[in-house]
Structures are given as C-alpha cells and as structure tokens.
Amino acid sequence: MKGAIFDLDGVITDTAKFHFEAWSQLAKEQFGLILPAEFESELKGISRTDSLVKILEFGGLRDNYTDEEILALADKKNGYYLTAIETLTKDDILPGITRLIAELKEHGIKLSIASASKNAPAILEKLGLLNEFDAIADPSKVANGKPAPDIFLAGAKAVDLDPADCVGVEDAVSGVAAVKAAGMTAVAVGDATELAQADAVVPTTADFSYELFEKTWQENN
Ligand code: G6P
Numbered sequence: 001m002k003g004a005i006f007d008l009d010g011v012i013t014d015t016a017k018f019h020f021e022a023w024s025q026l027a028k029e030q031f032g033l034i035l036p037a038e039f040e041s042e043l044k045g046i047s048r049t050d051s052l053v054k055i056l057e058f059g060g061l062r063d064n065y066t067d068e069e070i071l072a073l074a075d076k077k078n079g080y081y082l083t084a085i086e087t088l089t090k091d092d093i094l095p096g097i098t099r100l101i102a103e104l105k106e107h108g109i110k111l112s113i114a115s116a117s118k119n120a121p122a123i124l125e126k127l128g129l130l131n132e133f134d135a136i137a138d139p140s141k142v143a144n145g146k147p148a149p150d151i152f153l154a155g156a157k158a159v160d161l162d163p164a165d166c167v168g169v170e171d172a173v174s175g176v177a178a179v180k181a182a183g184m185t186a187v188a189v190g191d192a193t194e195l196a197q198a199d200a201v202v203p204t205t206a207d208f209s210y211e212l213f214e215k216t217w218q219e220n221n
C-alpha cells in the first residue's frame with residue numbers, strides 16, 4: 001500500500017445529518033415533501049444535483065423543474081448546509097481519524113481526498129486537517145459521480161499513484177462501488193451487510209488502523 005484515498009463525509013467527520021436536515025428543509029419549503037429517514041443513507045456519496053434529482057423523483061416532480069431551476073434549488077440547499085456546518089471544529093473529527101492519519105504518515109503513505117463534496121476544502125479547514133492531506137481531488141472536474149470510479153481515480157492521480165497501490169476509505173454503498181470500480185482495495189466503516197462489496201468493513205472509525213489497511217491491501221493483491 002502506497003496511498004490512502006479518503007472519502008470525507010461519514011469517514012473523517014459526520015456531516016450526513018446536516019446534509020439530510022438541509023435537504024429536508026428545502027423539500028418541505030419548496031415541494032411540501034417530508035423526506036423518509038432512509039434518504040439520509042441513500043444520499044450518502046451522491047452529488048448535490050444528483051441528490052436533488054432523487055428527491056424530485058421521489059415526489060414525482062422531476063419534470064416540473066428545468067436544469068436551471070434545479071441548480072438554483074441545489075444552491076439554496078447549500079446555503080442551509082453552510083449555516084449548519086459553521087460551527088464544525090476539530091472536536092468533530094470522528095474517533096480514531098487523527099491517530100490513523102499520523103500512523104499512515106509514519107509509514108510514508110500518501111493521503112488524498114476523494115469526496116463528492118464541493119465543500120470538502122472548507123470542511124477540512126474547519127477541522128484543522130487541510131494541511132494533513134497531500135491532495136484533494138476536485139469533484140467539479142470529474143465527469144461522473146460515485147458509484148463511477150472517477151473521483152477515486154482523480155484522488156490517486158493527484159498523488160501520482162497507481163490505483164492498485166491504494167486503499168479507498170468509504171462509508172457509503174455508492175462510494176465502495178466507486179473504490180472497487182477504480183481498482184483499489186476498499187476499507188469501509190458501517191454496516192457489514194450493506195457494505196458487503198468492501199474488502200474490509202469495521203463498525204466504527206475508531207477501528208481503522210495502518211495495520212488493518214495494510215493487511216486488507218495485502219490480502220487483495
Ligand atoms: C458527500 C455527501 C453527499 C453530498 C455530496 C455533495 O458525498 O455524502 O451527501 O451530497 O458530498 O456535497 P456538497 O457539499 O458538494 O453539496
């Protein structure tokens with residue numbers, strides 16, 4: 001293993017609830033829709049506009065909005081989201097992540113971010129982690145969102161590594177699919193049944209370690 005390519009939301013910090021609350025507020029105000037709780041996990045890893053399209057399809061409203069209107073509504077949601085994440089600090093880094101980053105660096109592993117979030121640099125800054133990563137792949141520069149491999153391929157390329165030498169770290173079904181499609185080893189956090197496509201799944205981020213990543217990578221190669 002030469003690189004670890006990280007998702008952000010749900011792996012480094014837990015912003016899923018803020019995304020879900022912002023979407024719920026928008027859906028209620030704009031469409032009179034109450035989003036079912038399952039949407040919180042279904043929208044993990046899914047880009048801002050793809051998330052909105054899923055919500056509109058759920059409400060049977062997709063054809064009522066132009067692409068331009070969709071962009072404006074997605075922007076409105078982002079405003080609610082930005083207000084919600086204003087108060088993020090280093091105390092919001094998920095358990096074990098600061099230790100994991102130090103362990104990986106000690107072993108000379110390159111670290112990069114492969115998040116669908118356009119807010120990733122701002123979030124990393126709030127967490128005090130911006131300078132810990134060697135690269136952040138830009139989701140606005142890739143053609144296809146997760147489950148397509150594009151953002152993970154961009155994450156490996158940004159640190160000059162062959163995807164096969166990298167472990168991709170994820171919490172979402174769409175994200176694990178993207179890691180595997182990129183030809184990487186997948187280590188995931190969450191429900192083992194839901195994330196069965198991953199090469200290793202642990203229940204919490206506190207269970208992540210250099211040893212786990214290296215062992216999983218070896219078994220896969
Ligand atoms: C992550 C989250 C998704 C979110 C996406 C885009 O993948 O898991 O829920 O929709 O990023 O985030 P953004 O901050 O660009 O709206």
Ligand code: MG
Nearest residue numbers: 007009010171
């Ligand atoms: Mg995630």
